[in-house]
Amino acid sequence: MPSDNPHKREARPEFWQLSMRCCQLAACVDVAFLFIFLGLGSPILGWVNVISVAMYVYAYRAFKQRRNRLAVMLIRIEVLVHAGLGTLMVGWESGFHYYLLMFIPALFVSMRARSAWILAICLWAYYVGLDVLMWYLPPLQPISSNALLAVHVFNLTVVFCMFSYLALFYVVTVTRAHKKLARMATTDPLTGLFNRRHLISLAEKVQQPAEMTLMLMDIDHFKAINDAYGHDMGDQVLKAVSRVLKDSMREQDFIGRWGGEEFLALLPHTDLDQAAASAERIREAVQALRIDGNGSHIGVTLSIGISQHHAGQSLSHSIARADAALYEGKSAGRNRVERAPS
Numbered sequence: 369m370p371s372d373n374p375h376k377r378e379a380r381p382e383f384w385q386l387s388m389r390c391c392q393l394a395a396c397v398d399v400a401f402l403f404i405f406l407g408l409g410s411p412i413l414g415w416v417n418v419i420s421v422a423m424y425v426y427a428y429r430a431f432k433q434r435r436n437r438l439a440v441m442l443i444r445i446e447v448l449v450h451a452g453l454g455t456l457m458v459g460w461e462s463g464f465h466y467y468l469l470m471f472i473p474a475l476f477v478s479m480r481a482r483s484a485w486i487l488a489i490c491l492w493a494y495y496v497g498l499d500v501l502m503w504y505l506p507p508l509q510p511i512s513s514n515a516l517l518a519v520h521v522f523n524l525t526v527v528f529c530m531f532s533y534l535a536l537f538y539v540v541t542v543t544r545a546h547k548k549l550a551r552m553a554t555t556d557p558l559t560g561l562f563n564r565r566h567l568i569s570l571a572e573k574v575q576q577p578a579e580m581t582l583m584l585m586d587i588d589h590f591k592a593i594n595d596a597y598g599h600d601m602g603d604q605v606l607k608a609v610s611r612v613l614k615d616s617m618r619e620q621d622f623i624g625r626w627g628g629e630e631f632l633a634l635l636p637h638t639d640l641d642q643a644a645a646s647a648e649r650i651r652e653a654v655q656a657l658r659i660d661g662n663g664s665h666i667g668v669t670l671s672i673g674i675s676q677h678h679a680g681q682s683l684s685h686s687i688a689r690a691d692a693a694l695y696e697g698k699s700a701g702r703n704r705v706e707r708a709p710s
């Protein structure tokens with residue numbers, strides 16, 4: 369059952385999903401730190417992590433309630449203070465400062481370039497300031513060198529994993545967006561068939577075989593269907609016819625929406641006789657189709673014009689010949705297959 373909560377209904381943009389996952393991961397790391405520092409006999413540093421975990425839990429809840437600004441502010445404060453405090457208490461070698469570097473990709477992904485640059489420069493000043501300070505200042509709460517090495521390796525490992533995770537996330541997001549864009553650029557959103565532009569580019573690519581047949585199809589009296597049943601029902605008819613056309617094509621054929629209620633199929637390595645037989649099968653399949661609409665079953669028919677296209681010929685001329693044949697079919701009573709003279 370669909371949820372009534374608008375927050376739940378809409379999928380969260382990927383960046384915020386990642387931020388929520390980072391909150392969970394960071395809270396887990398801080399729980400680990402609580403036990404590490406209690407074990408190392410540094411209770412103050414241990415209890416700092418309790419505050420950190422609370423901040424991440426609160427930030428996570430804020431994300432869930434779509435209070436993204438508050439959540440981001442909490443995360444920023446936590447990382448800045450925790451990294452600074454950890455470094456001041458245990459020393460630069462603890463590696464707490466590495467967490468500050470995680471901000472750099474996050475800044476550039478989440479805000480406009482100008483703001484990201486300004487904050488990146490502030491971050492650089494904070495990072496370098498901390499580094500220089502620790503050249504002169506001894507750690508406030510030093511731990512044994514073995515413990516320091518363990519904390520250093522732990523921090524380095526966590527930052528390494530988080531950067532790898534971020535990089536993987538970035539690659540997956542970009543690849544997904546690329547595929548989505550490619551799909552949007554090549555398909556008709558209503559029918560899911562190829563769009564006109566992609567059909568033309570496909571036709572130009574498959575022109576290389578010696579011959580190809582073009583099949584131009586047009587639903588008969590489609591305006592009357594729209595007028596009688598409404599535009600939405602007209603769309604359902606277009607979808608149903610598209611499904612039949614798609615199912616009727618061979619693997620090597622291409623089918624797309626040429627415009628309105630018109631479809632174009634490209635049949636490589638097919639002569640006019642073979643194409644006429646296919647067209648006849650398609651015409652019969654569409655004629656047999658019944659689409660449920662407003663309590664009645666809507667039936668449609670298709671007129672089809674076919675033309676032979678040879679390598680080196682002008683594609684638009686071959687389409688115009690198929691269109692002329694289609695027009696003949698319409699004039700001769702519709703629901704027919706007509707061939708263009710070779």
Ligand SMILES: Nc1nc2c(ncn2[C@@H]2O[C@H](COP(=O)(O)OP(=O)(O)OP(=O)(O)O)[C@@H](O)[C@H]2O)c(=O)[nH]1
Nearest residue numbers: 586587588589590591592594599600602603628629
């Ligand atoms: N529902 C719907 N209608 C569309 C879409 N695209 C075009 N049409 C309609 O399709 C109709 C085409 O009408 P006509 O060109 O007069 O053709 P027809 O009624 O099919 O008549 P013949 O082709 O001569 O058999 C127009 O009313 C357009 O508004 C669409 O995406 N959805």
